[in-house]
Amino acid sequence: MKVKLDSYYLNVLIKGLYTQRTNYDEETNSNIDTLLLRLVDESDKLKLSRKKKIVFQPDEIKLIRTCLSDWRNEQIQAEKEDAVEVISELLEKFI
DSSP: OEEEEEHHHHHHHHHHHHHHTTSSOHHHHHHHHHHHHHHHHHHHHSOTTOEEEEEOOHHHHHHHHHHHHHHHHHHHHTTOHHHHHHHHHHHHTTO
16 A cells, blocks of 8 residues: 655654554564664655655554554543544554
């Protein structure tokens, strides 16, 4: 699946994955770390105000959906409405 992300949403995705990376089993955490390294590399190459189509494997999409959903639920409980809105917008890109 190709997902078109600008630098803002790419950095939100990186933050979300980083925030959630220790909440799962060892194998899942390792997969998150691998994905994080790839996304940070993509972020470094991406110019501000540009968008880039990034290809994600089905297992990466599933992992991203899980992490973003869990992160969004944490933000809902913390009553951080702005964060919930941004995370929801990003999550929509992966559905």
